[in-house]
Amino acid sequence: MAETLERTVWLGADPDRVRQTIAQTTFDWVLTPTRQAARAIGLKGAGQSLGQLLGRLRLDGRIAPMVQRQRALRSAVEQVWPGVDPIAHANAIAPTIRELLQNGLDLVALAASEVVGERARQLAQTALIYTERLGDRIDPAQQYWFAERAIAQGQPTTRPLPLKLALWGDGQLGPDAIALLDRLAGPGSCLWLPVHPAFDRAVANLRDRGWVIAEATPANPAQPQQQAIGFATLEDEVRWVLARIKQHLSDGIPANEMVLVTRDERRYGPKLLEVAQEFELPVRLLYGVPLSETRVGSWAQTLLEAVQQNWDYEATVRLLRHAVVRDRLDERWAEVRRLRPDRLKAWETFDPEIAALAPQLKKGRTTRDAWVQWVLDCGRSLGVRAIAQAWPREANAFSRLDEHIVELARPSEELLTVSEFAQELRDLLGLVTVPMHPGRGGVELHNPATVLGASYRYGFGLGVVETWWPAPIAPNWVLDWFDRRDLTQAGFPMASTADLANQERLHNEAALAAVHDQLILSYPNHYDGKAQAPSALLEAIEPMAPPPVPAASPIATWRQYLAQPDRPAQLQSDPLRPWVEHTWRVECQRLQTPQPDRFAGHLGDEAATDPDDHWFSASQITDLGQCPFKYFARRVLRLHEPAETEADLPHNSKGSLYHRVLQKLGEAWRDRPDGQPSELVDRLDGWLDEAATELQLPRYLTWTAQRQELLAQLRWLVTQADFLPHEREILHCELDFTGEWQGLKVRGAIDRVDRSPEGLVFIDYKSGEAKGQKAKDNSGKVKLDVQLLVYASAAQQIDPDLAVTDAYYYSIREGGRSKPIAIDERDPAVQGLVDRLRHHLATGSYPVDPDRDYQACNFCEAGTACRCVQP
DSSP states (O other): OOOOOSSSEEOOOOHHHHHHHHHSSSSSSSEEHHHHHHHHHHHHHHHHHHHHHHHHTOOOOOOOOOOHHHHHHHHHHHHHTTSSSSHHHHHHHHHHHHHHHHOOOHHHHHHHHHSSSSHHHHHHHHHHHHHHHTTBBBBGGHHHHHHHHHHHTTTTOOOOSSSEEEEEOOOOOHHHHHHHHHHBTTTTEEEEEEESGHHHHHHHHHHHHHEEEEEEEOSSOOOOOOEEESSSSSSHHHHHHHHEEEEHHTTTGGGGGGGEEESOOOHHHHHHHHHHHHTTEEEEEEEEEGGGGGHHHHHHHHHHHHHHTTTOOHHHHHTTTTTTTTTTSSGEEEEEEEOOOSSSSHHHOOOOOGGGGGGOBBBTTTEEEHHHHHHHHHHHHHHHHHHHHSSHHHHHHHHHHHHHHHGGGOSSSSSEHHHHHHHHHHHHHOOOOOEEEEOOOSEEEEEEEGGOOOEEEEEEEEBBBBSSSOOOOOSSSOOHHHHHHHHTTTOOOOOHHHHHHHHHHHHHHHHHTTTTEEEEEEEEEEHHHHHEBOOOGTTSSSSEEOOOOOSSEEEEHHHHTTOOOOHHHHHHTTTTTTHHHHHHHHHHHHHHOOOOOGGTBGGGGGGGOOTTTTTOOHHHHHHHHHHHHHEEEEEEEEOOOOOOSSOOOHHHHHHHHHHHHHHHHHHHHHHOOOOHHHHHHHHHHHOOOOOOHHHTOOOOOHHHHHHHHHHHHHHHHOOOOOOTTTTTEEEEEEEEEEEEEEEEEEEEEEEEEOOSSSSSSEEEESSSSSOOOOOOOSSOOOOEHHHHHHHTTHHHHHHOOOOEEEEEEEETTTTTOOOOOOOOOOOOHHHHHHHHHHHHHHHHBBBOOTTTOOGGTTTTTTTSOOOOOOO
C-alpha cells in the first residue's frame, strides 16, 4: 500500500499489512477502538480511540453525568408515557433513545410524522424532551455529531484540521462516526475495514463523500489449525481449556499471545475465575459488572439497610463484619452475640464511634449534600478504601463509587428521606460498572466484538453452542422490526434484522480471524441438566475427544488419582476406604453424569407428589420458584438453623406481633366504621399486651424498652393517611382462603381485604420494606412477584361480583405502600414457573438451582447442606 494523498478506504487488510504501512508512513494519529487492536499493529500502550482524540482536540463536548442523564430520561418518560413506571420504562427504552440520537435523525420531524407508528413518535418526543432536560450538556450518543458541527462552525482546536488519520479495528462505523471522520481526515488518511456486508452501507457513504475505495492484499493469508472439542459439562470444558493454557505458559508462550473468547461472558466468567484461582493461573475478565455486584457496592447497600432497619442486630452485624470493613470490635464479638444489641445506643456501649455512622436527620430528612458526605464519611471511618485495595476490582469499584456518588449531591439543598436516598444510591450502584476481574497480565477473556482487529497465536472459543454463539437476534418491544422498517422507508433509517445479523456475523468472523496458529472451539454437551447442540459455527469442523492435559492443580491431581482403576495397596487396606470410595463415586456421578441422582436432588418416586393434589401457599410457590433444593430442605426435610439464646424480640416474632395487633385494629375499625383514628391509637397499648400473650412470647431481657418502640411505631403508623383511607372500608383481616391459581390448589391468609368504590383491595403487611420475595423467571432472574397474584385468586371466594382493583405490600416500618406490580398472569414467564413447579413435584426432583444472582441463598437454612458456590 503505497503512500498517497487520496483519502483511502482499504478493504481486506490484515494486521501485518497495516503494521507495515504505519511503519512506512507518517500519520498525525492512528486510531484503534481497543488496546488489543492497537497491539496487533505494533502500537505501544493502549492506542487511541476516536473519542479520546476528540478530548485531545477539545471537541468532546460537555457529557452529562450519569445521574443527570438518568433523571432527565425519567422526567421525559413521565411526561410522554403517563401511567407507566418511569424507572423501569426509562431503563427499557434507553438503548433505543441512544440509537435515535446516534443515527442523527430529525427528531422534530419524526415526532410530527404521520406515516410512522405512534410508538416511534412517542420515542422521538421522549428523546427531544430528554435532550432539552440536559440543558447545555449532551448524551454520549450525541458526541460525534456535536464534534462534527463544532468543526463545521469553525470552533478552534488544539491542532489545525484536517489531520492525516489512520483507523484500524473499528467494528461499527455509524453515520455519526463517518460524518466526523470525514470532517477530521485530510489527504493521505487511511481507513482499514473488513470486506463484509456489515460495512456495505458505511463504504457506500464514504465513497459518496469522496473517499477512494481500494482492495488490500493480506500479508499473511495462512489459516490456523482449527479443532472442535465437546465436553460433558461446562466445568469440564473450562478445566481442560485452562489446563491447556497453563501448559502453553510453561512452554514459554506469553499470555498476550493467547485469548479466551465467548459470546456469553457472564455465563463463563465466574467459573473461569474459580478454576483459574485453583490452577494459580492469571486471567483477566474485562466485561463490566455493576457496582451492586462488587464487595464495595454490597457494603454501601448494607450501610443503607442498617440505617433503614434502625441498627437492628442482624443488619448491623452484616455491616460491621463486612469483607471491606475494618473490624472495630475485634475480640468482643462473643459478648456481642450474647447480648445482641438491637439499637444504636446499645451498639455504642461496645464502640462509641459506631454512633458516628448514623446520619444526622431532622424530621427524618437531610440534604442531598449531607447524605453523600455521610456515605463518604462512613467509608473513611470503616476503612473501606484501604481494605478494598487488596482486590483490583474492589479498588476500581471504590474509585468509581467515589467518582460518581457526588452526582447524587445535586441539587445540594434538596431534602431527602433515607428511603429516597437509598433508592437513588441503589440505582447508581446498578448503573456504574467496573471490570469483573482486571488484574495485571494473564490471559484475557473477550467477546467476539472486542477482538476485531486483534492478533493472537492461540485462541480458545468457549460455549460454541446453538443459541449461545451466535446469539439469536431478539425482538425488541420498544421498537419492533415493523416499526424499524416503516421508519427507514419514511426517511428515518434504523438498523434492521439483516443489519443486526450482519453485525453478529462480522464479530464472529473477526474472532476466528484473530487467531493465526491454533484455534480450539469447545462446547458442553450438557448444561443445567439439558442436552446442548453444537453451534452452526462448527459445521465444517469434525468434533474430537479432548486430548489429555497435565494436572494443573493439587485438586486436579487428586481427581485423576482417585479415578485410577488400580488402587495402591495401602489404600485397599485403609479402614476408611469404603467411605472414601463411596464419597468419590458420588462426586464423580455429580460432576460427570448429566442425569441427576439422589445426591444431586433427584429423589424420584420416594419424594414425588401429585401436583394436582398438593396444596400450595404463596411462600411455597416462591421457595420452589427460587431454588428447588431450598424448598425441599425447608418444606420437606424441615431443616432449620439451631436456635440461639435471644436477648431481644427476634424479627419473625416481631412481625407476628405486628400482624396480630393490626388484625385487632382492623377488626375494630371494621366493626365501627364511624369511629375516629384517635380511638384506635388509645387502644393499641392493650392490644399489644393481648397479642404478646396470645402468641406466648417469652419475656425477653429488653422487652420493656422494645415494647415502647413497638408501640410508638404502631401509633405513628395509624396516623399515616394511606393506612386507613377514608374512601375504603375493611372487609376482612387475616382472611383464610382456598382457591385455584394457574391450575394449582392454593391456600393462605390475606392480612387485609378492603372494599373501595372500584372493587377489592388486597394488602399484605411487611415489617421491613414494602416488597415481597420473588421467584425466578425463564432467564433465571428473580423477577416474578407471585404472592399478590396468588392472593387475587381468593376474589371469587370473597365476593364474585367484585373485581380486584389493587393489591400491594404495606411497610409497617416505613408507613408506605409498594409500587404497582406489573405482572400479567398470561405472561409466558408465569406459565413457565407453574410448569417448573409441576415438574419438580411430579418427578421428585429438587436440585440445587438458585437464581443467577443467588438471592435465593440469602437467609437459606440449607446453606451448609447444598453444593452451591457463589462467585
